[in-house]
Amino acid sequence: IRTVRCFEATRQKCCRLEQEQRRAREQLACAAAERAVLEVKLKHARNQVEVEMKKRHRAEAELEKQERKLQLVFELLLQEPSGSGVLTAEQRSILSTLAGRHAARTLVPGRSRSSAVDESCQSLLSHSDISYDRTDDDVVRK
Numbered sequence: 001i002r003t004v005r006c007f008e009a010t011r012q013k014c015c016r017l018e019q020e021q022r023r024a025r026e027q028l029a030c031a032a033a034e035r036a037v038l039e040v041k042l043k044h045a046r047n048q049v050e051v052e053m054k055k056r057h058r059a060e061a062e063l064e065k066q067e068r069k070l071q072l073v074f075e076l077l078l079q080e081p082s083g084s085g086v087l088t089a090e091q092r093s094i095l096s097t098l099a100g101r102h103a104a105r106t107l108v109p110g111r112s113r114s115s116a117v118d119e120s121c122q123s124l125l126s127h128s129d130i131s132y133d134r135t136d137d138d139v140v141r142k
Helices: 001-079 081-085 089-108 113-122
Strands: none
Touching: 001 089
16 A cells, blocks of 8 residues: 555656646747747847948948038138138138038047037947847857
8 A cells, every 4th residue: 555655646746747847848938939039029120220320321421521522612612712702701700610610520530420429419328339249149059
């Protein structure tokens, strides 16, 4: 009778363990599905960040190009003798002030347009703080 009770206790313990195993497998399957969804979202987010960074770089390059053109126009208007006949003294003064401000803003060494924007907005996030390391994508799955 003792042996039968011991076998029965062992059988009941095995049944409980099988149920726990089923629940654990279900939780694992749910976690794996959620992980797959999150990986897809991460991939899309990384792609979107990459696209936006490319757009930003193109826009900054275009802005620099336009600023160079504007600087050349300022210099041309201020330096040409024909400009003195067209512009009044007040207009020349305003142009030289604008050209000076523009030159000081664009010619400060080590200062890019994006840092000026980050500083003026007192941004807590900077594009340089974001890590784009893709080694996390290469997770070994067992």
